[in-house]
Amino acid sequence: MHRSPAAMVTKPMVDPNITISTPRDPNTLSNYHNWLNKHTAANFEIDFQKRILKGGVTLTLESLTDKESKEINLDTSYLSISAVRIGGKEANWTLKDRLEPYGSPLTITLDSGIPKGEKFDVEIDLETTEQCTALQWMTKEQTSNKKHPYMFSQCQAIHARSIFPCQDTPDVKSTFSFALRSPLPVLASGLPTGQKDYANGTLLYTFEQSVPIPSYLFAIASGDLASAAIGPRSTVWTGPEELLACKDELDGEIEPFISAVEKIVRPSYPWTQYNVLILPPSFPYGGMENPVWTYATPSIISGDKQNIDVIAHELSHSWSGNNVSAASWEHFWLNEGWTTYLERRIQASLHGPAHFDFSAIIGWKALSESIELYGRDHDYTKLIVDLKGKDPDDAFSSIPYEKGFHALYAFDRLLGREKWDRFVAHYFDTFKFQSIDSYDFKSCLLEFFAKDEEASKKLNEFDWDRLFYAPGYPPKPDFDDSMVKVCYELSAKWEQRVQNGDTSFTPCKHDTKSWIANQSVVFLESLYDLAASMSRDDVLLLGSTYGFQDSKNIEVVSRYFQIGLRAKVEDVYEPTAELLGKIGRMKFVRPLFRLLKEADEKLAKETFERNRSFYHPICRGMVEKDLFGEEK
Ligand SMILES: CC/C=C\C/C=C\C[C@@H](O)/C=C/C=C/C=C\[C@@H](O)CCCC(=O)O
Numbered sequence: 039m040h041r042s043p044a045a046m047v048t049k050p051m052v053d054p055n056i057t058i059s060t061p062r063d064p065n066t067l068s069n070y071h072n073w074l075n076k077h078t079a080a081n082f083e084i085d086f087q088k089r090i091l092k093g094g095v096t097l098t099l100e101s102l103t104d105k106e107s108k109e110i111n112l113d114t115s116y117l118s119i120s121a122v123r124i125g126g127k128e129a130n131w132t133l134k135d136r137l138e139p140y141g142s143p144l145t146i147t148l149d150s151g152i153p154k155g156e157k158f159d160v161e162i163d164l165e166t167t168e169q170c171t172a173l174q175w176m177t178k179e180q181t182s183n184k185k186h187p188y189m190f191s192q193c194q195a196i197h198a199r200s201i202f203p204c205q206d207t208p209d210v211k212s213t214f215s216f217a218l219r220s221p222l223p224v225l226a227s228g229l230p231t232g233q234k235d236y237a238n239g240t241l242l243y244t245f246e247q248s249v250p251i252p253s254y255l256f257a258i259a260s261g262d263l264a265s266a267a268i269g270p271r272s273t274v275w276t277g278p279e280e281l282l283a284c285k286d287e288l289d290g291e292i293e294p295f296i297s298a299v300e301k302i303v304r305p306s307y308p309w310t311q312y313n314v315l316i317l318p319p320s321f322p323y324g325g326m327e328n329p330v331w332t333y334a335t336p337s338i339i340s341g342d343k344q345n346i347d348v349i350a351h352e353l354s355h356s357w358s359g360n361n362v363s364a365a366s367w368e369h370f371w372l373n374e375g376w377t378t379y380l381e382r383r384i385q386a387s388l389h390g391p392a393h394f395d396f397s398a399i400i401g402w403k404a405l406s407e408s409i410e411l412y413g414r415d416h417d418y419t420k421l422i423v424d425l426k427g428k429d430p431d432d433a434f435s436s437i438p439y440e441k442g443f444h445a446l447y448a449f450d451r452l453l454g455r456e457k458w459d460r461f462v463a464h465y466f467d468t469f470k471f472q473s474i475d476s477y478d479f480k481s482c483l484l485e486f487f488a489k490d491e492e493a494s495k496k497l498n499e500f501d502w503d504r505l506f507y508a509p510g511y512p513p514k515p516d517f518d519d520s521m522v523k524v525c526y527e528l529s530a531k532w533e534q535r536v537q538n539g540d541t542s543f544t545p546c547k548h549d550t551k552s553w554i555a556n557q558s559v560v561f562l563e564s565l566y567d568l569a570a571s572m573s574r575d576d577v578l579l580l581g582s583t584y585g586f587q588d589s590k591n592i593e594v595v596s597r598y599f600q601i602g603l604r605a606k607v608e609d610v611y612e613p614t615a616e617l618l619g620k621i622g623r624m625k626f627v628r629p630l631f632r633l634l635k636e637a638d639e640k641l642a643k644e645t646f647e648r649n650r651s652f653y654h655p656i657c658r659g660m661v662e663k664d665l666f667g668e669e670k
């Protein structure tokens with residue numbers, strides 16, 4: 039995702055007089071070092087009319103101290119809580135003042151401490167509110183067939199607390215049961231266990247997640263959903279009108295991905311089913327690795343199977359992130375770096391090694407854009423970031439993905455593939471079902487090779503401080519550039535034409551004929567700097583010759599619009615505004631809005647206001663900051 043300087047405006051900091059004394063994770067107000075959430079039972083009615091969830095949660099907590107703590111602090115954000123019970127009796131509780139960006143801690147005071155290891159249930163009755171940041175509610179008019187309303191959640195990074203009180207930290211994992219009443223089909227991040235109790239046009243949908251998961255992997259969705267099989271343990275879910283296109287795109291693709299990862303990691307796929315929910319276009323990310331059901335943007339359904347690498351990525355999270363989890367958002371690279379690495383290993387295994395390098399070259403471009411936007415010395419360009427008092431959403435960029443990938447790929451090359459792969463299997467097996475930080479990763483690697491003199495010498499000489507704390511670019515390896523060479527050769531010809539008026543090169547549709555869509559992406563990205571000097575004729579010729587302007591592949595058409603906006607070619611302004619009303623994936627929306635603002639600020643702001651309710655609350659907030667800064 040691209041960042042604009044406006045998006046980096048610092049938020050009000052937490053009150054310095056309040057100590058957030060939790061080990062490892064500074065982004066929770068819960069005292070999870072005193073109490074540990076072991077199981078979460080979520081019981082909600084999905085009220086489409088009021089746009090709220092109403093019901094409650096029961097948290098099974100274990101005391102981690104021997105009667106020392108009498109206070110339980112849970113994360114909440116914009117919740118309406120009506121009762122808290124322990125052992126069936128009303129407890130003494132209060133909702134403290136809001137502390138940006140972490141919300142209002144729910145403090146429950148006990149009459150007496152609880153012996154270490156003892157477990158008890160805390161029942162909380164609540165409703166979500168209009169300000170909930172985790173849920174998007176859509177009217178039936180906002181859906182594609184306009185027949186039924188729709189709702190879905192996105193809890194990463196710290197939005198679960200706006201659905202239910204919890205220890206909202208990836209350092210805590212609990213099993214989950216879900217009981218969700220709705221007039222429309224429901225999905226959740228567990229295995230389905232049935233539908234029952236028909237009442238007033240609604241059913242109770244139940245799910246169980248017996249693998250402990252962190253709160254950010256809590257996920258629910260409900261709407262007019264249909265499903266089709268896409269593999270022996272996989273189904274795709276989406277609106278009935280979109281189902282066949284989604285099935286065609288994904289059918290038969292999942293099992294080869296799973297087998298490719300299982301060749302290098304352990305344990306085998308731990309979540310029983312791997313299903314995909316294709317969401318409405320306002321879904322703000324490419325994909326979200328919710329267990330059992332990956333949530334994905336419809337923009338990956340491009341009809342050419344060219345964007346299903348997003349699914350390879352989300353599936354890889356089944357091991358990295360969902361099973362072995364970063365203990366705090368400061369070590370997010372452990373989730374995303376490993377996942378990006380595994381995703382590229384899948385591509386190499388299915389399509390050949392050049393695809394590993396091709397994807398890494400595209401990733402390097404995304405990395406450099408993020409680093410340049412933040413500035414090369416910015417703390418958020420480090421592998422381990424300092425998020426004390428910060429909102430993790432503000433630190434999100436391609437950096438943990440790509441710098442994380444380079445950290446791991448560096449060890450792959452340093453140790454050699456055979457040794458490294460032995461460690462990869464060991465790492466995922468050692469830390470399965472746990473939350474770890476970068477230092478756990480380091481000691482695991484050092485210990486694994488302790489008896490291998492050659493490997494251990496290399497690892498001890500390795501500059502770990504630079505890896506973890508140096509801002510800016512990581513060392514750039516030599517990539518196999520066979521797949522990008524043709525793209526750069528064509529862009530060199532365009533450069534000659536644009537800058538030196540060299541008309542001996544006549545663009546022709548055959549220039550890109552044998553390319554895959556991502557080669558067009560590389561080509562367009564390589565023209566980005568040149569775009570500022572391109573004439574209207576050049577831009578229109580580029581779009582019409584290669585069919586970029588009408589491409590159904592959003593990765594391609596959005597890059598083409600970026601060129602047109604950079605060149606200030608008015609012909610692309612309206613089509614850009616139109617696209618911005620059809621897609622809410624921030625990867626596309628934010629750079630397009632930023633460039634549209636530079637080209638035509640009025641149109642950019644009008645386009646945002648017109649589509650305000652279409653965007654997901656996370657995207658809405660980010661674009662608002664990008665367009666209006668602090669002025670709103
Ligand atoms: C150093 C950053 C620390 C923490 C950030 C953690 C979460 C941030 C948050 O904004 C949530 C991100 C969710 C991402 C989901 C999926 C991505 O893989 C999508 C990537 C962009 C895209 O393809 O659309």
Ligand SMILES: [Zn+2]
Binds near residue numbers: 351355373374377
């Ligand atoms: Zn990811």
